[in-house]
Amino acid sequence: MSYRRFLTISRYIRFDDGRTRPFRLETDKAASMRDIWNFLNTNLQKNFRPYSDITVDEQLFPYRGRTKFTQYIPSKPAKYGTKVWWACDAKTHYPLSGNIYTGKKPNEGRAKNQEENELIRLVSKYSNSGRTIVADNFFSTLNLCKRLISLGLSFVGTIRSNKACIPPEMKQNKIRAVLSSEFGFHQDNVAICSYVPKKNKAVILLSRVHYDKEVEGVKRKPAAIMHYNKTKVGIDAMDQMLTHYTTKRKTKRWTLAFFYNIVDVMALGSFIICKENNNYTKSDARRKFLYDLSEMLAHPQIESRRNNIHVIKHSVCRSAIEDILGKFEKQPNTLTDTKSETLEKKRNCSLCHSQDKHRRKTRFFCQECADAVCQQHSKCYYKCFKCIKEN
Known part of the structure; x- marks a missing residue:
């Protein structure tokens, strides 16, 4: 299409029904994108079956414009943006499902156990599958681990040292030796381990998978921590892959900016599915895949312009169509x-x-x-x- 038409579409594009939007905004701050977001989650879950480990974490989509749910996270590179809870496959980094964080809902008080409920909502589709959920200390509690057990799921994740379920002997202190480990076992087959990587610091972790005192490597790390370090990078790796190749453009509308993020997520998911079904060994495989994908998506529009005699009569358009489709066949x-x-x-x-x-x-x-x-x-x-x- 022409550049002018692309700008016109970008200006007027909308993602929901404007007639019912004011009523839906009363209960949902992200009502302008809710329909297409649900469509994204449905297709992501339908077209991929995850491996044994599922990672749950947050993604901060960079955006400094005006929204009713902009978040400030100083630990993130962008610091300002829209926060999205994601569940992805730990091995392939495929995005499975996500949920936009819109803050406190209108006419409702402060939410209780919000982190646990978000995680349960993201992984409930995989109940009774025996998969392992990996999360950081923002989500981890002993109550969450028990709730996942009732759903037929396992759990591995770090836990904050201020939780009541942690014995005093496992918290950080100056007496404990470096590279030492302490283990505790709950009656529901839930293990807790505490590892000292350096002086006056302790890493505490809950695990439903590792119910023993096994340690690995020269630094004698517990097997639960080794498993956590291997599978925790799922969301971070997905976010890094999204920033390498992106469709983002400068805009003041948060819906359009977030739509570009949705396009990037769907393109990444398509590449991972294609990679799992084919042997991709080259380093530029994703770049070539995205190039071929863009041509396939543009092919119907190119064919319609090819059959339009008012477009073909211009030599510039005709030569461009010939380069993409190959030899030009004269139209009736x-x-x-x-x-x-x-x-x-x-x-x-x-x-x-x-x-x-x-x-x-x-x-x-x-x-x-x-x-x-x-x-x-x-x-x-x-x-x-x-x-x-x-x-």
Whole structure:
């Protein structure tokens, strides 16, 4: 499409029904994007089956414009933006499902156990599958671990040292030796381990998978911590891949800016599915995949412009279409009265000089008298392919 048409579409594009939006905004701050966001989650879950580990974490989509739910997270590189809870596959970094964080809902008080409820909402589709949920200390509680057990899921994640379920012996202190570990076991087959990576620091972790005192490596790290370090990077790796190739453009509308993030997520998911079904070994495989994907998405629009005689008559458009589609095939002529053929060399219009005192070059000529004539002094008539064949 032309650049002007692209700007027009970007200006007027909307993602919901504007007639019902004011009523939906009373209960949902992200009502302007809720329909397309639900469509995204449905397709992401339908087209991929995750491996044994699922990572749950947050993504901060950078945006400094005006929204009712902009978040400030100083630990993130962007610091300001829209926060999205994501569940992704730990092995392939495929995004499975996400939820936009819009803050406190209207006419409601402070939410209780919000982190636990968000995690349960994201992974409830995989209940009774035996998969392991990996999360950081923002989500981890002993109550969450028990709730996941009731859903037929396991859990591995770090836990904050101020939780009541942690014994005092496992918290950080100056007495504990470096690279030492302490273990505790709950009656519900939930283990807790505390590891000292350096002096006066302790890493505490809950695990439903590792119910023993096994340690690994030279630094004698517990097996639960090794498993956590291996699978925790799912969301961070997905976010890093999204920033390498992005469709983002400068805009003041948060819905359009967030739509670009949705396009990036869907393109990444498509690449991971294609990679799992094919052997991709080259380093630029994703770049080539995105290039081929963009051509496939643009192909229907290119074909429609190829069949439009008003577009094909321009040499710039015609050469561009030929480069993408290959050899150009001449379309059936739909002009029945004038401009059906073109001249090899431009000539002056025979009517411009006599009527307007201008000399206008043209390649078209009249079918009756064969005089050169421009588009301003000629008429074009259309006829369907059926009538052309009958004649």
